[in-house]
Amino acid sequence: MKQQELxxxxxxxxxxxxxxxxxxxxxxxxxxMIPDLHLMPDYRSAVILHRRVGYAMAGSFIFWLLYGxxxxxLRKYYPIRSRDLKGLFLQARYYAFGVFTGAANPFPATAKExxxxxxxxxxxxxxxxxxxxxVITGIFYSNILLFRxxxxxVGGLRVLDAIHLATAxxxxxxxxxxxxxxxxxxxxxxxxxxxxxxxxxxxxx
Amino acid sequence: MHLISPMRRIWYGKGSVLLLSAALLxxxxxxxxxxxxxxxxxxxxxxxxKYAHGGVACVDCxxxxxxxxxxxxLPQPACAACHKKTxxxxxxxxxxxxxxxxxxxxxxxxxxxxxxxxxSCHANASHGTLPSSKNHLDRLMCIACHGKVDRTExxxxxxxxxxxxxxxxxxxxxGNGLIDQAEWHALEDLLHTEYKGGYIMEKTYQVRGDPHTxxxxxxxxxxxxxxxxxxxxxxxxxxxxxxxxxxxDTRIFIPELPSAKEFGRTVHGRxxxxxxxxxxxxxxxxxxxxxxxxxxxxxxxxVQDVYSRSVHVRVxxxxxxxxxxxxxxxxxxxxxAKARIAVCSRxxxxxxxxxxxxxxxxLHFDYLECATCHSPQSKKSLVFxxxxxxxxxxxxxxxxxxxALTGQDPARxxxxxxxxxxxxxxxxxxxxxxxxxxxxxxxxxxxxKAYHDYSETHPRERECVTCHAxxxxxxxxxLLLLPGRNSSTYIPVKGTLLAKYPIGTSVDFFLVGEExxxxxxxxxxxxxxxxxxLGLKLIDFFGLMTILVVLVGVAVHVxxxxxxxx
Numbered sequence: 010m011k012q013q014e015l016x017x018x019x020x021x022x023x024x025x026x027x028x029x030x031x032x033x034x035x036x037x038x039x040x041x042m043i044p045d046l047h048l049m050p051d052y053r054s055a056v057i058l059h060r061r062v063g064y065a066m067a068g069s070f071i072f073w074l075l076y077g078x079x080x081x082x083l084r085k086y087y088p089i090r091s092r093d094l095k096g097l098f099l100q101a102r103y104y105a106f107g108v109f110t111g112a113a114n115p116f117p118a119t120a121k122e123x124x125x126x127x128x129x130x131x132x133x134x135x136x137x138x139x140x141x142x143x144v145i146t147g148i149f150y151s152n153i154l155l156f157r158x159x160x161x162x163v164g165g166l167r168v169l170d171a172i173h174l175a176t177a178x179x180x181x182x183x184x185x186x187x188x189x190x191x192x193x194x195x196x197x198x199x200x201x202x203x204x205x206x207x208x209x210x211x212x213x214x
Numbered sequence: 215m216h217l218i219s220p221m222r223r224i225w226y227g228k229g230s231v232l233l234l235s236a237a238l239l240x241x242x243x244x245x246x247x248x249x250x251x252x253x254x255x256x257x258x259x260x261x262x263x264k265y266a267h268g269g270v271a272c273v274d275c276x277x278x279x280x281x282x283x284x285x286x287x288l289p290q291p292a293c294a295a296c297h298k299k300t301x302x303x304x305x306x307x308x309x310x311x312x313x314x315x316x317x318x319x320x321x322x323x324x325x326x327x328x329x330x331x332x333x334s335c336h337a338n339a340s341h342g343t344l345p346s347s348k349n350h351l352d353r354l355m356c357i358a359c360h361g362k363v364d365r366t367e368x369x370x371x372x373x374x375x376x377x378x379x380x381x382x383x384x385x386x387x388x389g390n391g392l393i394d395q396a397e398w399h400a401l402e403d404l405l406h407t408e409y410k411g412g413y414i415m416e417k418t419y420q421v422r423g424d425p426h427t428x429x430x431x432x433x434x435x436x437x438x439x440x441x442x443x444x445x446x447x448x449x450x451x452x453x454x455x456x457x458x459x460x461x462x463d464t465r466i467f468i469p470e471l472p473s474a475k476e477f478g479r480t481v482h483g484r485x486x487x488x489x490x491x492x493x494x495x496x497x498x499x500x501x502x503x504x505x506x507x508x509x510x511x512x513x514x515x516x517v518q519d520v521y522s523r524s525v526h527v528r529v530x531x532x533x534x535x536x537x538x539x540x541x542x543x544x545x546x547x548x549x550x551a552k553a554r555i556a557v558c559s560r561x562x563x564x565x566x567x568x569x570x571x572x573x574x575x576x577l578h579f580d581y582l583e584c585a586t587c588h589s590p591q592s593k594k595s596l597v598f599x600x601x602x603x604x605x606x607x608x609x610x611x612x613x614x615x616x617x618a619l620t621g622q623d624p625a626r627x628x629x630x631x632x633x634x635x636x637x638x639x640x641x642x643x644x645x646x647x648x649x650x651x652x653x654x655x656x657x658x659x660x661x662x663k664a665y666h667d668y669s670e671t672h673p674r675e676r677e678c679v680t681c682h683a684x685x686x687x688x689x690x691x692x693l694l695l696l697p698g699r700n701s702s703t704y705i706p707v708k709g710t711l712l713a714k715y716p717i718g719t720s721v722d723f724f725l726v727g728e729e730x731x732x733x734x735x736x737x738x739x740x741x742x743x744x745x746x747x748l749g750l751k752l753i754d755f756f757g758l759m760t761i762l763v764v765l766v767g768v769a770v771h772v773x774x775x776x777x778x779x780x
Contacts, residue, residue: 041677041679042678044677052673053571056571057571109774152574153577154389154574178757182761185761185768186768
């Protein structure tokens with residue numbers, strides 16, 4: 010029997026596009042902040058790219074939000090329910106111990122419940138808190154004169170810079186963990202494959 | 215006693231006045247014979263049948279005619295009877311002294327016919343001694359120099375074809391409601407590149423004045439080219455824009471030129487340089503000539519040695535005067551960042567376009583000059599100055615304004631006052647804050663000792679963290695600029711309370727105290743060398759720590775998965 014599609018095509022395209030944007034933002038951001046690392050040869054290109062990719066990230070976020078609202082996935086998969094609190098512990102225990110002993114994943118992704126409680130927390134905070142924060146602070150930075158009054162309200166440019174930077178570190182951490190977690194499937198590449206095919210790499214329960 | 219009511223008394227009074235007036239009118243008409251009517255005159259003078267002089271009758275001008283036929287010889291009509299103001303002006307004119315009358319230029323019966331203009335008599339006025347005579351004669355009316363001028367204005371009209379629109383930010387970048395020289399240069403570049411062939415620009419030098427007062431001496435050059443003469447107002451009008459007129463700085467088109475009167479106030483004048491020290495011949499210095507090549511070198515040898523090797527000389531800007539106006543009243547060191555950019559942007563008009571990559575381009579150009587980044591060997595300083603905040607932006611306080619506020623010469627008072635620099639700065643701030651709440655401090659990063667070879671480039675100057683860092687070079691030299699009557703004084707303020715002025719926390723100026731973790735900080739941390747103040751570097755510290763912890767955690771997890779998994 011053909012398995013039900015977990016990740017619809019638009020979401021898969023968005024996922025990989027967003028991956029590319031975040032990667033580019035990290036590379037260009039590091040180039041701007043630590044020029045001595047010479048991650049990119051041309052500094053000017055890094056500045057332009059960071060700005061343009063930042064705007065693209067804003068577009069990408071808006072797409073994700075509207076798509077999630079329109080097809081109901083935001084309401085279906087993301088809300089944290091009371092039973093998730095127990096699940097949180099189970100999932101953490103699985104990553105800390107079970108994964109080494111070959112125990113089964115307590116929350117395999119299904120069309121009904123796509124994310125485990127840890128994923129819900131990670132994705133919700135990243136998409137609804139950290140992405141808007143980093144995008145909005147970046148936009149404020151792109152035209153200081155235009156957003157002058159808001160920046161003063163926030164506490165000035167140094168505070169804005171601090172928020173943008175702290176969120177960027179969170180993104181870097183998230184990126185490492187997310188990539189590593191993608192190797193936790195049946196084999197190290199099965200989750201990655203899922204994001205291409207859209208179908209789970211395990212039989213439906 | 216017969217009583218009359220007050221109202222009735224008034225009525226009787228008015229009635230008697232009316233009756234008396236009517237009686238006088240009847241007596242007057244009976245005594246004066248009627249003057250000839252225009253139709254009567256035209257019976258003989260039919261050539262004037264269609265005369266047009268504002269509907270006046272013949273006898274209004276030929277007032278001596280009381281009956282027909284009139285005398286053979288009539289006196290000149292009295293133009294002044296109607297045109298009193300003009301006649302007054304004309305009586306003071308050079309033309310009157312030379313025996314001209316109204317009729318020398320005007321046809322009294324047909325004012326629009328045979329109208330004479332200046333060139334009707336002065337067709338071949340040579341203007342041989344007038345510099346750039348073609349420019350002047352093409353653009354100006356005669357009265358601008360030879361008449362009594364009431365109002366002058368430079369008007370630039372711009373029409374973009376095909377309904378295209380110019381962004382407001384591209385015209386008045388700093389939003390202060392005035393197009394300055396640097397902004398004009400950038401606009402020219404924008405029109406040339408993005409609207410090439412798609413726009414029409416027309417410049418007019420409008421003069422309103424009285425052509426009847428022709429002066430014996432023409433206006434001197436400094437009437438227009440001096441600091442406060444004609445053409446001090448100008449505007450740019452763009453067809454189709456909601457806000458049709460934007461004021462512009464007319465010095466864009468009318469350069470400030472030397473005058474003997476002003477020369478004593480210039481840098482060279484104050485240093486005792488006389489005209490003949492530089493002007494060795496009648497030839498303009500910028501035009502070259504063997505006598506002019508080394509004029510500046512006589513005093514500025516070291517500078518010219520450096521400059522002669524620079525890229526500017528190679529591309530043809532061979533002479534110092536190509537950039538520097540030796541007759542300028544304001545010395546280069548007193549020019550703010552914007553005025554300095556205006557010097558470079560005369561040739562480098564595309565400076566805004568070329569810096570499109572730079573975030574917040576306009577903001578950078580408000581506070582930096584070109585050489586801040588493009589002259590690695592020049593010494594740059596963080597220069598503080600007093601400004602007055604207004605809705606149109608911030609305006610630097612002049613010497614006179616500071617004297618009016620503090621009641622004394624600020625620079626002199628600074629030196630004479632007792633106490634530490636902190637105490638002196640504090641007193642000055644308190645005094646200014648008490649007198650005017652809109653006065654505040656602003657700062658620019660400008661060159662205070664120039665190295666004239668701008669061909670050297672340093673890629674590091676492009677990197678944000680070169681300037682946006684506590685270690686930035688200009689923090690070594692922090693100065694307070696106090697304008698003087700003739701020249702300004704720079705007072706070192708590094709290490710004073712001004713260096714820690716709270717503007718660092720606002721958007722107005724945010725470079726002070728910008729903190730990012732550097733390699734040295736890591737070494738300090740690893741070797742546990744102190745003192746090590748974290749401040750905002752905490753973000754970098756914790757950020758890098760979390761990445762390290764996550765990476766180590768992942769590595770441990772991988773190892774465990776590979777080794778423990780059954």
